[in-house]
Amino acid sequence: xxxxxxxxxxxxxxxxxxxxxxxxxxxxxxxxxxxxxxxxxxxxxxxxxxxxxxxxxxxxxxxxxxxxxxxxxxxxxxxxxxxxxxxxxxxxxxxxxxxxxxxxxxxxxxxxxxxxxxxxxxxxxxxxxxxxxxxxxxxxxxxxxxxxxxxxxxxxxxxxxxxxxxxxxxxxxxxxxxxxxxxxxxxxxxxxxxxxxxxxxxxxxxxxxxxxxxxxxxxxxxxxxxxxxxxxxxxxxxxxxxxxxxxxxxxxxxxxxxxxxxxxxxxxxxxxxxxxxxxxxxxxxxxxxxxxxxxxxxxxxxxxxxxxxxxxxxxxxxxxxxxxxxxxxxxxx
Numbered sequence: 603x604x605x606x607x608x609x610x611x612x613x614x615x616x617x618x619x620x621x622x623x624x625x626x627x628x629x630x631x632x633x634x635x636x637x638x639x640x641x642x643x644x645x646x647x648x649x650x651x652x653x654x655x656x657x658x659x660x661x662x663x664x665x666x667x668x669x670x671x672x673x674x675x676x677x678x679x680x681x682x683x684x685x686x687x688x689x690x691x692x693x694x695x696x697x698x699x700x701x702x703x704x705x706x707x708x709x710x711x712x713x714x715x716x717x718x719x720x721x722x723x724x725x726x727x728x729x730x731x732x733x734x735x736x737x738x739x740x741x742x743x744x745x746x747x748x749x750x751x752x753x754x755x756x757x758x759x760x761x762x763x764x765x766x767x768x769x770x771x772x773x774x775x776x777x778x779x780x781x782x783x784x785x786x787x788x789x790x791x792x793x794x795x796x797x798x799x800x801x802x803x804x805x806x807x808x809x810x811x812x813x814x815x816x817x818x819x820x821x822x823x824x825x826x827x828x829x830x831x832x833x834x835x836x837x838x839x840x841x842x843x844x845x846x847x848x849x850x851x852x853x854x855x856x857x858x859x860x861x862x863x864x865x866x867x868x869x870x871x872x873x874x875x876x877x878x879x880x881x882x883x884x885x886x887x888x889x890x891x892x893x894x895x896x897x898x899x900x901x902x903x904x905x906x907x908x909x910x911x912x913x914x915x916x917x918x919x920x921x922x923x924x925x926x927x928x929x930x931x932x933x934x935x
Contacts (some may be wrong), residue, residue, distance in 0.1 A: 640889045655718045676703060712729050717747065754795060778796040799817050874886075
């Protein structure tokens with residue numbers, strides 16, 4: 603396999619992206635993950651598997667002639683993360699990856715390359731909210747439709763629950779909306795929309811896997827949703843920053859309280875320590891320290907009530923489209 607050249611990328615979530623903001627849907631979880639800098643050891647294998655799928659997809663998009671060698675390519679990619687998988691589970695993850703990737707290639711790779719031009723994979727964008735807050739994004743794939751000439755974003759999710767679970771979740775999350783907003787800022791054009799690919803794999807009693815792959819319909823949003831997202835992010839980032847600054851004066855449990863509704867909806871990787879006293883610098887059993895560096899530069903940013911009202915008025919008048927939403931009509935389109 604000396605002819606397969608892949609460089610490990612050490613992919614991880616963007617420092618000020620959707621992982622960050624959505625983690626703060628529960629203030630306690632956001633505190634443990636980003637302010638204490640804790641990452642559960644048990645989640646490392648899931649992150650590693652996700653990286654394997656993403657890196658393999660990137661390779662096949664750039665080397666479609668190798669699509670018949672899924673097994674060989676995944677052997678190379680899986681080797682990068684061998685130390686991340688628990689003893690005895692490596693072979694199972696490998697077979698799952700081969701099955702999922704083979705099914706995805708059969709359904710979508712040739713179609714995508716015939717319908718779209720590849721702009722880039724793992725495309726990193728830093729976009730700015732109107733009061734200067736930075737937001738970071740890493741888009742799995744960015745392609746341009748050959749038919750209409752517009753940009754399309756793609757995201758890939760792995761799941762063992764249902765092939766439709768991540769697709770339904772994407773319509774209700776901010777990820778797709780935020781990516782489309784970021785593309786408008788970066789490329790100064792209105793993208794066509796967003797697709798999510800879901801790769802489902804569940805082990806069966808005989809040691810094989812039930813495999814399914816699906817793609818969402820094109821996901822789009824009205825301009826009002828964009829306006830709502832922008833103001834919501836300004837508000838959330840301001841609130842996080844003010845809470846961090848207030849840690850000098852108030853107990854952590856007042857500022858970063860538990861949100862039980864989140865626990866009922868999704869399992870939480872911080873369940874084991876959620877109700878325990880954890881201070882910045884502590885390292886509970888079962889966790890690793892993963893210092894998050896982006897908090898420092900943003901804690902100096904603030905937004906006043908007057909600025910908030912001004913932003914609201916500007917959005918009502920739709921003037922901000924000139925600077926960060928891109929008003930197609932003013933471009934003569």
